[in-house]
Amino acid sequence: MTVPVRRTSFVKRSRYGFDLRSTALFFVFLAVVVCALGWAARVAAGAVERRPAWVFVLVALGVAGCLGLRRRWRLAGVARRAAAALDEAAREAAEVLDAPSDPVRPVSAPTSATVSPTAPTTPITVAAVTAVTAVTAVTAVDYDALSPEGFEEAIAGLCERDGCTEVEVVGGAGDLGADVIAVTPEGRRAVIQCKQYGESNRVGSQDLQRFGGTCFSVHEADVAVLVTTSDFTAPALEYAEQCGIVCVNREGLEAWTDGTGPRPWEAALEDGAAGWETAGSGC
Numbered sequence: 001m002t003v004p005v006r007r008t009s010f011v012k013r014s015r016y017g018f019d020l021r022s023t024a025l026f027f028v029f030l031a032v033v034v035c036a037l038g039w040a041a042r043v044a045a046g047a048v049e050r051r052p053a054w055v056f057v058l059v060a061l062g063v064a065g066c067l068g069l070r071r072r073w074r075l076a077g078v079a080r081r082a083a084a085a086l087d088e089a090a091r092e093a094a095e096v097l098d099a100p101s102d103p104v105r106p107v108s109a110p111t112s113a114t115v116s117p118t119a120p121t122t123p124i125t126v127a128a129v130t131a132v133t134a135v136t137a138v139t140a141v142d143y144d145a146l147s148p149e150g151f152e153e154a155i156a157g158l159c160e161r162d163g164c165t166e167v168e169v170v171g172g173a174g175d176l177g178a179d180v181i182a183v184t185p186e187g188r189r190a191v192i193q194c195k196q197y198g199e200s201n202r203v204g205s206q207d208l209q210r211f212g213g214t215c216f217s218v219h220e221a222d223v224a225v226l227v228t229t230s231d232f233t234a235p236a237l238e239y240a241e242q243c244g245i246v247c248v249n250r251e252g253l254e255a256w257t258d259g260t261g262p263r264p265w266e267a268a269l270e271d272g273a274a275g276w277e278t279a280g281s282g283c
Contacts, residue, residue, distance in 0.1 A: 004220060141227050143196070143253070151196040152179045155227055160265050164190065174227055176214040184223065184265045191221035192264075197230035199250075205235035211242040225264040 042056060043128050090247065143151060152171045159167045164182040172180035180192040195203050208226065216223035226240070227248040240247045246264045248256065255261020 115151035146196070148194075148196055151229070152194050155192060155194050156180045156182070159190070159192075175217050177211040178215070178219045181219065186264060186265075188222035189220060190223040190225060190265050191215045191219045192225040192227060195226065195230070197228055199230055202231045202233050203228050203236055203247075204233050205239050208232075208236045208239045208243075208245060208247075212239065212245055215245070216243075222267045227264070229253065 025266065035261050051066055143154065143265070146154060149169075149171070156167050156169050159180065159182040163185040167182040169180055177193050178191050179194045182188075182190045182192070193215070195207065196232050197203065203226065211226055215221045221276075223246065224244065225246045225248060229250050231249045232240070232247050237247060238243075248264050252264075256263060
Protein backbone atom coordinates (compact mmCIF):
# COMPACT_ATOMS: atom_id res chain seq x y z
CA MET A 1 0.00 0.00 0.00
CA THR A 2 1.38 3.37 -1.06
CA VAL A 3 1.15 6.31 1.39
CA PRO A 4 0.68 9.63 -0.33
CA VAL A 5 3.37 12.22 0.36
CA ARG A 6 2.11 15.67 1.43
CA ARG A 7 3.66 18.59 -0.31
CA THR A 8 5.18 21.14 1.97
CA SER A 9 3.81 24.60 1.21
CA PHE A 10 6.08 27.61 1.48
CA VAL A 11 5.10 29.85 4.38
CA LYS A 12 5.00 33.48 3.42
CA ARG A 13 7.10 35.52 5.78
CA SER A 14 5.65 38.58 7.32
CA ARG A 15 7.10 41.82 6.07
CA TYR A 16 7.52 42.90 9.64
CA GLY A 17 9.40 39.77 10.71
CA PHE A 18 13.01 39.71 11.83
CA ASP A 19 15.52 39.62 8.98
CA LEU A 20 19.18 39.12 9.94
CA ARG A 21 20.54 40.37 6.66
CA SER A 22 18.57 43.64 6.70
CA THR A 23 19.43 44.29 10.30
CA ALA A 24 23.15 43.76 9.66
CA LEU A 25 23.10 46.10 6.65
CA PHE A 26 21.34 48.77 8.72
CA PHE A 27 23.93 48.68 11.49
CA VAL A 28 26.77 48.75 8.91
CA PHE A 29 25.24 51.85 7.28
CA LEU A 30 24.78 53.45 10.69
CA ALA A 31 28.42 52.78 11.57
CA VAL A 32 29.57 54.35 8.29
CA VAL A 33 27.46 57.44 8.93
CA VAL A 34 28.78 57.78 12.50
CA CYS A 35 32.36 57.40 11.28
CA ALA A 36 31.81 60.00 8.58
CA LEU A 37 30.35 62.46 11.06
CA GLY A 38 33.19 61.84 13.48
CA TRP A 39 35.78 62.33 10.74
CA ALA A 40 34.03 65.58 9.62
CA ALA A 41 33.94 66.84 13.19
CA ARG A 42 37.63 65.99 13.67
CA VAL A 43 38.61 67.72 10.45
CA ALA A 44 36.52 70.77 11.43
CA ALA A 45 38.08 70.86 14.90
CA GLY A 46 41.60 70.65 13.41
CA ALA A 47 40.82 73.40 10.92
CA VAL A 48 39.41 75.61 13.65
CA GLU A 49 42.44 74.94 15.81
CA ARG A 50 44.80 75.92 13.01
CA ARG A 51 42.68 78.82 11.73
CA PRO A 52 40.24 80.19 14.30
CA ALA A 53 38.70 82.50 11.69
CA TRP A 54 37.08 79.50 10.07
CA VAL A 55 34.69 79.29 13.02
CA PHE A 56 32.75 82.21 11.60
CA VAL A 57 32.78 80.60 8.15
CA LEU A 58 31.37 77.34 9.51
CA VAL A 59 28.77 79.15 11.59
CA ALA A 60 27.77 81.24 8.57
CA LEU A 61 27.46 78.10 6.46
CA GLY A 62 25.32 76.46 9.14
CA VAL A 63 23.04 79.47 9.47
CA ALA A 64 22.74 79.73 5.69
CA GLY A 65 21.79 76.10 5.49
CA CYS A 66 19.13 76.49 8.21
CA LEU A 67 17.72 79.58 6.52
CA GLY A 68 17.64 77.79 3.19
CA LEU A 69 15.73 74.90 4.67
CA ARG A 70 13.35 77.26 6.42
CA ARG A 71 12.78 79.22 3.23
CA ARG A 72 12.04 76.02 1.37
CA TRP A 73 9.56 75.02 4.02
CA ARG A 74 7.91 78.47 3.76
CA LEU A 75 7.75 78.28 -0.01
CA ALA A 76 6.27 74.84 0.26
CA GLY A 77 3.65 76.12 2.71
CA VAL A 78 2.80 79.05 0.42
CA ALA A 79 2.52 76.72 -2.53
CA ARG A 80 0.21 74.43 -0.58
CA ARG A 81 -2.01 77.34 0.49
CA ALA A 82 -2.13 78.70 -3.06
CA ALA A 83 -3.06 75.30 -4.40
CA ALA A 84 -5.80 74.98 -1.78
CA ALA A 85 -7.17 78.44 -2.66
CA LEU A 86 -7.20 77.64 -6.37
CA ASP A 87 -8.95 74.37 -5.68
CA GLU A 88 -11.58 76.14 -3.56
CA ALA A 89 -12.11 78.79 -6.24
CA ALA A 90 -12.50 76.11 -8.89
CA ARG A 91 -15.13 74.33 -6.78
CA GLU A 92 -17.07 77.55 -6.20
CA ALA A 93 -16.95 78.41 -9.91
CA ALA A 94 -18.24 74.94 -10.76
CA GLU A 95 -21.10 75.33 -8.27
CA VAL A 96 -22.04 78.72 -9.73
CA LEU A 97 -22.02 77.36 -13.27
CA ASP A 98 -24.07 74.33 -12.29
CA ALA A 99 -26.68 76.38 -10.35
CA PRO A 100 -29.77 77.44 -12.35
CA SER A 101 -29.72 81.14 -13.13
CA ASP A 102 -32.74 83.32 -12.29
CA PRO A 103 -34.50 84.90 -15.22
CA VAL A 104 -33.66 88.55 -15.70
CA ARG A 105 -36.69 90.77 -15.76
CA PRO A 106 -36.47 93.62 -18.24
CA VAL A 107 -36.74 97.06 -16.73
CA SER A 108 -39.33 99.06 -18.60
CA ALA A 109 -38.83 102.76 -19.09
CA PRO A 110 -41.40 105.02 -17.41
CA THR A 111 -44.21 105.97 -19.71
CA SER A 112 -45.93 109.28 -19.96
CA ALA A 113 -48.84 107.90 -17.94
CA THR A 114 -46.65 107.42 -14.89
CA VAL A 115 -45.52 111.05 -14.88
CA SER A 116 -47.61 113.36 -12.76
CA PRO A 117 -49.14 116.12 -14.89
CA THR A 118 -48.42 118.63 -12.13
CA ALA A 119 -44.75 117.66 -11.73
CA PRO A 120 -42.30 120.44 -12.66
CA THR A 121 -40.37 119.85 -15.85
CA THR A 122 -37.64 122.39 -15.14
CA PRO A 123 -34.86 121.13 -12.83
CA ILE A 124 -34.27 123.11 -9.63
CA THR A 125 -30.74 124.46 -9.66
CA VAL A 126 -28.48 125.17 -6.71
CA ALA A 127 -28.63 128.88 -7.51
CA ALA A 128 -32.42 128.85 -7.29
CA VAL A 129 -32.34 127.11 -3.91
CA THR A 130 -29.77 129.61 -2.65
CA ALA A 131 -31.87 132.55 -3.87
CA VAL A 132 -35.00 131.25 -2.15
CA THR A 133 -33.07 130.71 1.07
CA ALA A 134 -31.63 134.22 0.89
CA VAL A 135 -35.06 135.79 0.38
CA THR A 136 -36.53 133.85 3.30
CA ALA A 137 -33.66 134.89 5.54
CA VAL A 138 -34.06 138.54 4.56
CA THR A 139 -37.83 138.70 5.12
CA ALA A 140 -37.48 137.09 8.56
CA VAL A 141 -34.54 139.18 9.74
CA ASP A 142 -34.51 141.47 12.76
CA TYR A 143 -32.75 144.58 11.50
CA ASP A 144 -32.00 145.89 15.00
CA ALA A 145 -30.12 142.71 15.92
CA LEU A 146 -27.82 142.84 12.87
CA SER A 147 -24.33 144.21 12.71
CA PRO A 148 -23.70 147.11 10.31
CA GLU A 149 -22.26 144.67 7.79
CA GLY A 150 -25.22 142.35 8.28
CA PHE A 151 -27.64 145.22 7.69
CA GLU A 152 -25.94 145.99 4.37
CA GLU A 153 -26.16 142.32 3.39
CA ALA A 154 -29.88 142.32 4.22
CA ILE A 155 -30.53 145.34 1.98
CA ALA A 156 -28.58 143.65 -0.82
CA GLY A 157 -30.75 140.56 -0.32
CA LEU A 158 -33.91 142.65 -0.77
CA CYS A 159 -32.53 144.04 -4.03
CA GLU A 160 -31.81 140.55 -5.32
CA ARG A 161 -35.26 139.37 -4.28
CA ASP A 162 -36.95 142.18 -6.22
CA GLY A 163 -35.14 141.46 -9.48
CA CYS A 164 -32.00 143.58 -9.29
CA THR A 165 -28.85 142.28 -10.94
CA GLU A 166 -25.14 142.86 -10.37
CA VAL A 167 -25.80 143.44 -6.67
CA GLU A 168 -22.64 144.28 -4.71
CA VAL A 169 -21.98 145.17 -1.08
CA VAL A 170 -19.22 147.79 -1.24
CA GLY A 171 -19.56 149.40 2.19
CA GLY A 172 -16.49 149.91 4.29
CA ALA A 173 -13.62 152.31 4.79
CA GLY A 174 -13.35 154.68 1.83
CA ASP A 175 -16.70 153.69 0.29
CA LEU A 176 -17.60 157.40 -0.28
CA GLY A 177 -21.18 156.88 0.84
CA ALA A 178 -22.02 153.80 -1.22
CA ASP A 179 -22.87 150.62 0.71
CA VAL A 180 -24.83 148.64 -1.90
CA ILE A 181 -24.74 149.01 -5.67
CA ALA A 182 -27.21 147.23 -7.96
CA VAL A 183 -28.88 147.42 -11.36
CA THR A 184 -32.68 147.65 -11.19
CA PRO A 185 -34.96 145.53 -13.39
CA GLU A 186 -35.43 148.64 -15.56
CA GLY A 187 -31.68 148.83 -16.11
CA ARG A 188 -30.98 151.80 -13.81
CA ARG A 189 -27.89 151.96 -11.59
CA ALA A 190 -28.97 152.16 -7.95
CA VAL A 191 -26.60 153.36 -5.25
CA ILE A 192 -27.81 152.71 -1.68
CA GLN A 193 -26.46 154.00 1.61
CA CYS A 194 -27.46 152.14 4.78
CA LYS A 195 -27.88 153.89 8.14
CA GLN A 196 -28.59 151.51 11.01
CA TYR A 197 -29.64 154.07 13.59
CA GLY A 198 -31.63 153.75 16.79
CA GLU A 199 -35.17 155.01 17.04
CA SER A 200 -34.13 158.22 18.78
CA ASN A 201 -31.27 158.95 16.36
CA ARG A 202 -32.73 160.35 13.15
CA VAL A 203 -30.81 160.88 9.92
CA GLY A 204 -29.96 164.58 9.58
CA SER A 205 -29.30 166.88 6.67
CA GLN A 206 -25.52 166.50 7.05
CA ASP A 207 -25.81 162.76 6.32
CA LEU A 208 -27.85 163.52 3.22
CA GLN A 209 -25.41 166.22 2.09
CA ARG A 210 -22.43 163.89 2.36
CA PHE A 211 -24.28 161.20 0.43
CA GLY A 212 -25.60 163.63 -2.15
CA GLY A 213 -22.09 164.91 -2.85
CA THR A 214 -20.86 161.50 -4.07
CA CYS A 215 -23.84 159.35 -5.15
CA PHE A 216 -24.29 161.04 -8.53
CA SER A 217 -20.92 162.57 -9.32
CA VAL A 218 -18.68 159.77 -8.04
CA HIS A 219 -20.83 156.62 -8.21
CA GLU A 220 -22.85 157.75 -11.27
CA ALA A 221 -26.15 156.72 -9.72
CA ASP A 222 -29.38 156.78 -11.66
CA VAL A 223 -31.26 156.12 -8.42
CA ALA A 224 -29.82 157.25 -5.07
CA VAL A 225 -31.39 155.66 -1.99
CA LEU A 226 -30.73 156.17 1.72
CA VAL A 227 -32.23 153.42 3.91
CA THR A 228 -32.39 153.69 7.67
CA THR A 229 -33.88 151.80 10.61
CA SER A 230 -34.82 155.15 12.14
CA ASP A 231 -36.35 158.27 10.53
CA PHE A 232 -35.30 161.54 8.85
CA THR A 233 -35.32 165.11 10.06
CA ALA A 234 -37.33 167.70 8.15
CA PRO A 235 -34.21 169.46 6.73
CA ALA A 236 -32.90 166.09 5.58
CA LEU A 237 -36.14 165.34 3.71
CA GLU A 238 -36.09 168.80 2.15
CA TYR A 239 -32.53 168.33 0.93
CA ALA A 240 -33.35 164.83 -0.42
CA GLU A 241 -36.31 166.21 -2.37
CA GLN A 242 -34.13 168.90 -3.94
CA CYS A 243 -31.39 166.44 -4.94
CA GLY A 244 -33.62 163.55 -6.01
CA ILE A 245 -32.57 161.12 -3.26
CA VAL A 246 -35.10 158.46 -2.21
CA CYS A 247 -35.42 158.27 1.59
CA VAL A 248 -36.58 155.00 3.12
CA ASN A 249 -37.35 155.20 6.85
CA ARG A 250 -38.18 152.29 9.14
CA GLU A 251 -41.82 152.20 8.12
CA GLY A 252 -40.90 152.18 4.46
CA LEU A 253 -38.21 149.52 5.06
CA GLU A 254 -40.72 147.21 6.76
CA ALA A 255 -43.21 147.74 3.93
CA TRP A 256 -40.47 147.01 1.37
CA THR A 257 -39.45 143.90 3.30
CA ASP A 258 -42.91 142.30 3.56
CA GLY A 259 -43.89 143.36 0.04
CA THR A 260 -46.72 145.70 1.03
CA GLY A 261 -44.89 148.88 0.05
CA PRO A 262 -43.20 150.17 -3.10
CA ARG A 263 -39.64 149.46 -3.99
CA PRO A 264 -37.33 152.46 -3.54
CA TRP A 265 -36.54 152.74 -7.23
CA GLU A 266 -40.16 152.50 -8.40
CA ALA A 267 -42.09 155.23 -6.60
CA ALA A 268 -41.76 158.05 -4.13
CA LEU A 269 -42.38 157.38 -0.46
CA GLU A 270 -45.21 158.90 1.50
CA ASP A 271 -42.86 161.18 3.44
CA GLY A 272 -42.38 163.45 0.41
CA ALA A 273 -38.98 162.24 -0.83
CA ALA A 274 -38.43 162.20 -4.56
CA GLY A 275 -38.92 159.04 -6.54
CA TRP A 276 -36.73 157.58 -9.20
CA GLU A 277 -38.31 159.77 -11.88
CA THR A 278 -36.35 162.73 -10.53
CA ALA A 279 -33.29 160.77 -9.40
CA GLY A 280 -30.04 161.67 -11.05
CA SER A 281 -30.64 165.38 -11.19
CA GLY A 282 -28.01 166.09 -8.53
CA CYS A 283 -27.80 169.07 -6.13
